[in-house]
Structure formats: C-alpha cells, structure tokens
Amino acid sequence: MLLEAPFTEKKVRPLKVGNLVEISGIIFTGRDAVHKFLHEGGVPPVSLKDAIIYHCGPVVIQRNGRWTVVAAGPTTSIREEPYQAGIIEKFRIRGIIGKGGMGDKTLKACERFGCVYLHAIGGAAQVLAECVTEVRGVHLMEKFGSPEAIWEFSVRSFPAVVTMDSHGNSLHRDILQISQGKYQEIVSSHK
Amino acid sequence: MKNLKENLIELIRRTSAELPRDVVNALREGVEKEESGTNARYALDVIQKNIVLAMEKSQPLCQDTGSILFYVKVPAGFDQLAFEEAAREAVAESTAQGYLRQNSVDSITGANTGNNLGPGSPAFHFEQRKNPEADVRLILKGGxxxxxxxxxxxxxxxxxxxxxxxxxxxxxxxxxxxxxxxxxxxxxxxxxxxxxxxxxxxxxxxxxxxxxxxxxxxxxxxxxxxxxxxxxxxxxxxxxxxxxxxxxxxxxxxxxxxxxxxxxxxxxxxCWAFRRQGFVLSNGGDIARWLY
Known part of the structure; x- marks a missing residue:
C-alpha cells in the first residue's frame, strides 16, 4: 500500500496491522532528546501537524558541501513511550516510524487521535538510506548533536509494516502474549 | 608498527560494513525457515538485501555503529599504549569518513564529542599470551x-x-x-x-x-x-x-x-547485525591474516 504526503488522518485510519506500506513525502527524525524536549514544552522548529516522526539517529556526512545520508535505520521506539502519547495529542502527528513497537499509552493515543506505528526493519540502514532522496535540512543540531537532531528527509517508497493501527490493534501485544504462553509451556515441561 | 593506524581503520571499515561469514550463513538458514508472504520472511529478505548493499557501498550496515570494543591478545613486550593511541586515531578518522556514527555522548552534559573519543570510548580489553603474534578483534555493538x-x-x-x-x-x-x-x-x-x-x-x-x-x-x-x-x-x-x-x-x-x-x-x-571482525598482527605490525 502507498502512504503519500500529505499524511492526513483520513489516509492513516484505513491502515491495519500487518499492512506493508511504502511511504513517500517529507518525514522528520526525532529520538530521545527531541522527545524529552517536546515533552518539556520545547517549541518544535518545524510544523509537526500531520507529520511522520522517524525514530532514527542517522549517519549523515557532508560531501562537497552537501549532506549525504550514509546510514539511516530505525532506533528502538519503546524509550519514547513516556512521551509519545502526549506528542501525538499535542501536535496531531499521524505516523511514527521506528522498531520494536510501543506500549498501551501510545496505542490508545493512536486510536483516539488517528495515528499509526510503522515498523521499519531494524539494522537495515542501507536499504532505508536508499529511500532518502534528499536531506532538506537539519534542526537542533548544535543542541543535541547529529544523531539526536531533527533531520528533514524527503523519502520515496520507504518500506514499513503497520504493527500498531488506529483501531486498538497491536502486533507487539499479540506476540508478547503468545510468547509468554510458550515460555510457560517450556519451563513447566522441565519439571 | 608503522601501518597500524591504517590497518585499524580497515578493521573498523570492514567491521561496520561486512558481517562475518558465520553470521551471514545463520541468517541465510533463517530465510529458508520462514514461509514466503509472511512479515517474518519479509524482514529477513530486507536483511539479506541490506547485507549485500552495505558491503558493496562500503557503508555502515546499521546506523548505530555502537560501542567500539577492542579485544586484543598480545605477546610480552607489546606496546599497549602505542596500540591504544593508534586505535583512537583510527576511530576518529573512521568517524570523519562515515564508517562510524558520532556516538560518544557526555553522560552529564549530553554533549556529543563528535569523534567517538571520550571516557570509555573506545573500550580496550588486553590479555597477554605466549604466541608472538597479536590477535586483534573488534565488536561494534549497537545500543x-x-x-x-x-x-x-x-x-x-x-x-x-x-x-x-x-x-x-x-x-x-x-x-x-x-x-x-x-x-x-x-x-x-x-x-x-x-x-x-x-x-x-x-x-x-x-x-x-x-x-x-x-x-x-x-x-x-x-x-x-x-x-x-x-x-x-x-x-x-x-x-x-x-x-x-x-x-x-x-x-x-x-x-x-x-x-x-x-x-x-x-x-x-x-542483534542480527552482529558486527565482529579481527586480524592477526605480525611482529612488524602488518596484517598476517583475517579472522572469521
């Protein structure tokens, strides 16, 4: 399925857990420092309305005076669990790209305000960097350093799997339950 | 050990961009176990593609180039301080070249040193052994x-x-x-x-x-x-x-x-992006052979 800018609520509501999507448009990186900053009332240097935030600390170097993305896979999202729901509510972001999934608080905010969690393949920094067609800018670089800055990327056909949708479904919750059941089976068979 | 710094840059580059053979084989076996059409199979297929791409482009397999962990077995008389100095220079240069992300952050102020050097980075684990050659291994372990x-x-x-x-x-x-x-x-x-x-x-x-x-x-x-x-x-x-x-x-x-x-x-x-490489260093500081 294609998910193309502008990323409106109308476009993300039909997405369901298990859908493979290809994202095209402008996305913003934001990870630990940015989430804490926004949570504490920091004013974002870009508009996050109908935005997609990418949990990513890329490797970006300057070649011939231009920013070049050398590697850009997702970072573990669960660290932003204390902050994400509030940020979805306040700015009405529509998508979060990351890895590893997030918790109940975020899932509820996705349902209430219309947002989805898009799971990119962790570690696949080259495949995903190839989808970045342009570095449009960088914000808060001085304050947070390169990996923690807000990078503004144009992406084309960036692949991700919907693992939390806006209808209360979470693949991560399901897999946790299944694997907990398996664990109990295995350890009790040892006795 | 005049070529040591250059050899260590090559070790860092190779570790960041190329998975060891045993890990590549294990991942390939995984692909065969997952049914096509599943998200699991999709993930492993992307991983396969990523391994090839990183090697061809000589760029980091994963953007989190992680903790820089050197494991070095040395003969008696090996100059460990000179090795550390060469390794630090190699790390800073590899960072500037984009083989390593700027990954060393002051735990109190949050300031990024920008070159991966700082207290605890890179980390060295030395061990003395009887063999006259030095055994140098590097693991890049993501956060x-x-x-x-x-x-x-x-x-x-x-x-x-x-x-x-x-x-x-x-x-x-x-x-x-x-x-x-x-x-x-x-x-x-x-x-x-x-x-x-x-x-x-x-x-x-x-x-x-x-x-x-x-x-x-x-x-x-x-x-x-x-x-x-x-x-x-x-x-x-x-x-x-x-x-x-x-x-x-x-x-x-x-x-x-x-x-x-x-x-x-x-x-x-x-993680699956198990970046581990190493080489045996001859007496003169040249690479005698690659490990893994």
Missing part, C-alpha cells in the same frame, strides 16, 4: 541490543529460577522473552554464568567473540547452547518481533567460578 542485556541474581523469585542448570535455562529464555523484537532479532546471546557483577557481564560479552558455528568444548554447555537456541526459537517471537520461527541464531555460554553467596547469570544480547 538497541545492549539495552536488552540483563543480569539475574539467583535465586530469582519472579521467574522461579534456582541455583542450578534449570535456573540458568529460565534466565536465558526469560531474557529472550523480555527482549521481544526490541533488540533487533533474530538475536545472539552471550551468557556468563558466575563471576561477580562486572566479570560476569564481561564474560558474557567475550562469548560473542566465538563463531556461531563453533562448539563449546564442555559437553554440558554445548548441549545447553543447542537446547537454548531450539527453545528460544519455540517462543515464536520471530525476526523483529513480527512472529515467526527465527528468534535466536545462537547462544554462547561461558562459566566462571562464583562466591558461595553469589550466583549471577549475565546475558549480553546481540
């Missing part, structure tokens, strides 16, 4: 998987783990269960049984220097390692936590003696 490491102090009431082999089993499986997809599985577990809190964790990381297809010389541990891979896969967590058959690529267990009062099981979780 996502490092965060999934865990240390159990037995007995552990939560998972009902006692001070015996069955208790160790429960710890290992619980570590896989707790990690879910957050450590970029399919994962590899380095396990240290015994020691104190520091040596236990150090020992668990040292297990990651072993190739996935080696066999533990201790038959009890060899059997436990195989069993834990099988049971770990039975949990069904799958690649990236998407669900599937490939959850654990390897479990490597080492044992240290312990105090009567302590029984630690330390687990270091490694």
């Amino acid at each position: 996502g998987c490092e965060n999934m490491g865990v240390q159990y102090s037995l007995p552990d009431g939560r998972i009902q783990a006692d001070r015996d082999l069955d208790g160790v089993r429960k710890c290992i499986l619980d570590a896989v269960l707790q990690a879910q997809g957050k450590g970029c599985g399919p994962g590899i577990l380095g396990v240290g049984v015994g020691g104190d809190r520091a040596t236990g964790y150090a020992h668990s990381k040292e297990q990651l220097l072993r190739a996935l297809d080696d066999r533990n010389p201790d038959p009890v541990l060899a059997q436990l390692e195989e069993e834990m891979v099988e049971k770990g896969n039975d949990l069904g967590i799958g690649p990236m936590g998407f669900g599937g058959k490939t959850t654990v690529l390897g479990v490597k267990i080492g044992v240290l003696n312990r105090l009567p009062a302590s029984y630690f099981v330390s687990v270091s979780y490694m």
Whole structure:
C-alpha cells in the first residue's frame, strides 16, 4: 500500500496491522532528546501537524558541501513511550516510524487521535538510506548533536509494516502474549 | 608498527560494513525457515538485501555503529599504549569518513564529542599470551541490543529460577522473552554464568567473540547452547518481533567460578547485525591474516 504526503488522518485510519506500506513525502527524525524536549514544552522548529516522526539517529556526512545520508535505520521506539502519547495529542502527528513497537499509552493515543506505528526493519540502514532522496535540512543540531537532531528527509517508497493501527490493534501485544504462553509451556515441561 | 593506524581503520571499515561469514550463513538458514508472504520472511529478505548493499557501498550496515570494543591478545613486550593511541586515531578518522556514527555522548552534559573519543570510548580489553603474534578483534555493538542485556541474581523469585542448570535455562529464555523484537532479532546471546557483577557481564560479552558455528568444548554447555537456541526459537517471537520461527541464531555460554553467596547469570544480547571482525598482527605490525 502507498502512504503519500500529505499524511492526513483520513489516509492513516484505513491502515491495519500487518499492512506493508511504502511511504513517500517529507518525514522528520526525532529520538530521545527531541522527545524529552517536546515533552518539556520545547517549541518544535518545524510544523509537526500531520507529520511522520522517524525514530532514527542517522549517519549523515557532508560531501562537497552537501549532506549525504550514509546510514539511516530505525532506533528502538519503546524509550519514547513516556512521551509519545502526549506528542501525538499535542501536535496531531499521524505516523511514527521506528522498531520494536510501543506500549498501551501510545496505542490508545493512536486510536483516539488517528495515528499509526510503522515498523521499519531494524539494522537495515542501507536499504532505508536508499529511500532518502534528499536531506532538506537539519534542526537542533548544535543542541543535541547529529544523531539526536531533527533531520528533514524527503523519502520515496520507504518500506514499513503497520504493527500498531488506529483501531486498538497491536502486533507487539499479540506476540508478547503468545510468547509468554510458550515460555510457560517450556519451563513447566522441565519439571 | 608503522601501518597500524591504517590497518585499524580497515578493521573498523570492514567491521561496520561486512558481517562475518558465520553470521551471514545463520541468517541465510533463517530465510529458508520462514514461509514466503509472511512479515517474518519479509524482514529477513530486507536483511539479506541490506547485507549485500552495505558491503558493496562500503557503508555502515546499521546506523548505530555502537560501542567500539577492542579485544586484543598480545605477546610480552607489546606496546599497549602505542596500540591504544593508534586505535583512537583510527576511530576518529573512521568517524570523519562515515564508517562510524558520532556516538560518544557526555553522560552529564549530553554533549556529543563528535569523534567517538571520550571516557570509555573506545573500550580496550588486553590479555597477554605466549604466541608472538597479536590477535586483534573488534565488536561494534549497537545500543538497541545492549539495552536488552540483563543480569539475574539467583535465586530469582519472579521467574522461579534456582541455583542450578534449570535456573540458568529460565534466565536465558526469560531474557529472550523480555527482549521481544526490541533488540533487533533474530538475536545472539552471550551468557556468563558466575563471576561477580562486572566479570560476569564481561564474560558474557567475550562469548560473542566465538563463531556461531563453533562448539563449546564442555559437553554440558554445548548441549545447553543447542537446547537454548531450539527453545528460544519455540517462543515464536520471530525476526523483529513480527512472529515467526527465527528468534535466536545462537547462544554462547561461558562459566566462571562464583562466591558461595553469589550466583549471577549475565546475558549480553546481540542483534542480527552482529558486527565482529579481527586480524592477526605480525611482529612488524602488518596484517598476517583475517579472522572469521
């Protein structure tokens, strides 16, 4: 399925857990420092309305005076669990790209305000960097350093799997339950 | 050792961009186990593509180039300070060239040093040995998987783990269960049984220097390692936590003696992007041969 800018609520509501999507448009990186900053009332240097935030600390170097993305896979999202729901509510972001999934608080905010969690393949920094067609800018670089800055990327056909949708479904919750059941089976068979 | 810095830059480049043979093979076997059309298979297919792309482009396999861990075995008289100096220069240069991300952050101020140098970075583990050649190994361990490491102090009431082999089993499986997809599985577990809190964790990381297809010389541990891979896969967590058959690529267990009062099981979780390379250094400082 294609998910193309502008990323409106109308476009993300039909997405369901298990859908493979290809994202095209402008996305913003934001990870630990940015989430804490926004949570504490920091004013974002870009508009996050109908935005997609990418949990990513890329490797970006300057070649011939231009920013070049050398590697850009997702970072573990669960660290932003204390902050994400509030940020979805306040700015009405529509998508979060990351890895590893997030918790109940975020899932509820996705349902209430219309947002989805898009799971990119962790570690696949080259495949995903190839989808970045342009570095449009960088914000808060001085304050947070390169990996923690807000990078503004144009992406084309960036692949991700919907693992939390806006209808209360979470693949991560399901897999946790299944694997907990398996664990109990295995350890009790040892006795 | 005049070429040492250049050789270490090549070690860093290769470690960042190329997975060792044993890991590539294990991932390829994983692809065959997952049914086509599943998200698990999709994840492993993307991983395959990424491995090839990183090698061809000579760029970081994963953007988190991680903790920079040098493991160096040296003959008597080897100048460790000169090695450290050359390694630090190589790290700074590799960062400028984009083989390493700017990954060293002041824990109090939050300032990024920008060149990967700082207290504790890179980390060096030296060990003296009789062999006249030096054995230099590098692991780049990402933060996502490092965060999934865990240390159990037995007995552990939560998972009902006692001070015996069955208790160790429960710890290992619980570590896989707790990690879910957050450590970029399919994962590899380095396990240290015994020691104190520091040596236990150090020992668990040292297990990651072993190739996935080696066999533990201790038959009890060899059997436990195989069993834990099988049971770990039975949990069904799958690649990236998407669900599937490939959850654990390897479990490597080492044992240290312990105090009567302590029984630690330390687990270091490694992601599928298991960046580990090494070389043997001749007397003159040249690369005699690559390891792995």
